[in-house]
Amino acid sequence: MKTLIIAEHDGQNLKGATLSAVTAATKLGGAVDVLLAGASVAGIATQAAAVSGVDRVLTVEDAALEHTLAEFVAPVAQQLAGDYTHVILGASTFGKDIAPRVAALCGVNQISEVIEVVDADTFKRPIYAGNAIATVKSNDSLKVMTVRGTAFAAADTGGSAAIEAASATVPAAKVRFVGAEVSESDRPELESAGIVVSGGRGVGSKEDFAKVFELADKLGAAVGASRAAVDSGFVPNDMQVGQTGKMVAPKLYIAVGISGAIQHLAGMKDSATIVAINKDEEAPIFNIADYGLVGDLHDILPELVSKV
Amino acid sequence: MKALVAVKRVIDYNVKVRVKADNTDVDLANTKMSINPFCEIAVEEAVRLKEAGVVSEIVVVSIGDKSCQEQMRYAMALGADRGIQVEAEGKVNSLDVARILAKVNESENADILLLGKQAIDSDNNQTGQMLAALLDVPQATFASEVKIADGKAQVTREVDGGLVTVEMDLPALVTTDLRLNEPRFAALPKIMQAKRKPLEVKTVADLGVELTNSIELLSVETPAERSGGIKVDSVDALIDKLRNEAQVI
Structure with missing residues (x-):
């Protein structure tokens, strides 16, 4: 071996x-x-x-x-x-x-x-x-x-x-590196962060996503998003958590305005503690969350930021 | 310029799969099947390249039993010109798929090969890269933008931490990510027209490929369910639980 x-x-x-x-x-x-x-x-x-x-x-x-x-x-x-x-x-x-x-x-x-x-x-x-x-x-x-x-x-x-x-030859190939756009961030890396705060379509807009970032910064957390939030153009795709995005398993995962589609759950269900904040009390995310809070995230997030 | 697009028939992405009681596989009996979403994006990209006057012919290839012709016809309704079905029963592993596609491309000599980054059933994310290796052509995986001009493809790739752009000489291979495009709906007249487009059927033996089947599926289980917890009634109660019960903040 x-x-x-x-x-x-x-x-x-x-x-x-x-x-x-x-x-x-x-x-x-x-x-x-x-x-x-x-x-x-x-x-x-x-x-x-x-x-x-x-x-x-x-x-x-x-x-x-x-x-x-x-x-x-x-x-x-x-x-x-x-x-x-x-x-x-x-x-x-x-x-x-x-x-x-x-x-x-x-x-x-x-x-x-x-x-x-x-x-x-x-x-x-x-x-x-x-x-x-x-x-x-x-x-x-x-x-x-x-x-x-x-x-x-x-x-x-x-x-x-x-x-x-080691001795190995590097062959010629018909590909050239043109450039990279690295997402600059002082926040921890999504896949290795101890705490992840993720926003979904329920966050509402690109502007409102600032509230998610604010909570993350208060907690020293990385920021993730559901595929719906990415598809809606709120945040770039490299923040997507889920089967077609990143797999995370932090000690605390806070899902904000995320309904809990199977494809999202696949990317975060191994987190140690899951918190769900959603105004729809029937949202499937509550079925796997350790702590659920039903309510308007636009009120809850600022309150959380001021109190944690 | 010719584009070759590979498509896979998979369980519809809205359907929740069930594992068979004997744990041999998932149960696909009487399940709605569709074109793999990433393959659909690959077809759409080829059609857009054709509409832009870059590509002149789109060949769609699928491997499977006769039922995969349904997804090939769908690709033709979106705009593919003709199809090649490679008849195969049961599961074909990624390396064998890549070997079959490489053989098909021997007679097609496509300038640009477009594949989905992964199929939503096996979730392997392998075939495109393997095919590029076998054809000894450059690969751009997880593409979010494809520009083709002067015999070169400039592709922006979505990678961990941002975007990377590469330039490849053609022929080259691209695997599609979610945000490359939003596939159109196939209009009824196009669906009717697609039924008359040429669809050639070949067998794995015709192509001279011997399947390796080097990966065995031993069993399939349902993952451990996570049980729900409690609902709290206020931000204060939530903070209290996180601090004192879970001790995570």
Whole structure:
């Protein structure tokens, strides 16, 4: 048993999804190596080497790897994958972009969004927007998989892995990075925040969403949204919590003006404590909320902000 | 310029699935089936590219038994020009789907391949990326904007933390995210016209593809239900519960 983790980073820091991947790998047992592909990764390699459970950090540096595009990263991973039984990535947009391309290059299938490792070949994963949990067995010699961050806690630091340069060639590809628009925010990252405040269509407008942000800032929380709020143009899509958006499992999730569509519940039902604020007392969100408050959010939110 | 769009027949997104009593799978008997919403967005994008004069022909491909022709006809009602159904029984895993589509594209040589980012039944989010790998073409996943000019596709992708824009030489593959477009409704005359559009049926064997079936579905369970809690009657009561009972603030 030997696992290769394809690390996600932004050129400066290792991303949280990779720490969850390390935890999933340690559940398999065996050696755990981390592939760090980028333009210049010395600093990140030190971070990866300090993650508990990692045996080796393999670095591949090339200017073409700067923006970690799948067309460059996947062939590098494929060249190294021959030594491993498992290749694991976090189920972030980075992992979802790259893992299937690695699997196809290796001629194997891929297992997406694993939430439980049953044994080395068998895994549990949600299907149908989380309305069913499938147990699947892979008969491929190499298992390429993505793991859901909410199901595997981030690995701690305290490790002291060896850092080695790996030899892999980066092929040419007919793709160029044009630019990125990073959502600037002082708030915590949605997927790793301890508290998340989410707004739905009931918030009413883009302007009224300011009340949701205000409560989040008072609590030091990240801000999420339902698909309905995103579709209504209140907030950008990267704030969407749900089956087609982000999966979160904070200690406190406050759903404001969210009715509780199945697709939204799939993204937050693993939260430790759920609060629902909605004027419709029949809203399905109350069926899963630990604490429900029926009323007009436009009155409740300012009162909450002033009192917490 | 030719566009190839793959579509999948799935449970309608408004239907709540039930797990079979014997836990072998979900129960799809007598369930409303539809085109996968992300595939529908892919069809719509191809139609818009055709209306803009960028694409001249749209080929829609689906893999499955005869019933998937219903979704192919729907794609044709939206504006696809012709269809290729690859006859296959039961579940076909993502790698096999990608291999079949790669084989279909061998004779089609599409300039732009459009697929949904994921199907809402298996929730895999794999086929597009696998197909791009097999064809050795660039991929732009989670697309929210597609611009094609001068043999290049500029695509904005919705990624964690924001947007990334890439430029790809054609041929290239795009997988669609929710906000790429809002698919139109198929008008009745278009639905009638679609019935007369060419639809070719091939088998997996015709294409020379041998299915791997390397992923076995062992069982399907209903997830643990979360039970509801209590209703509080005021903001003060809520704060008290969160502070003293749940101890989360």
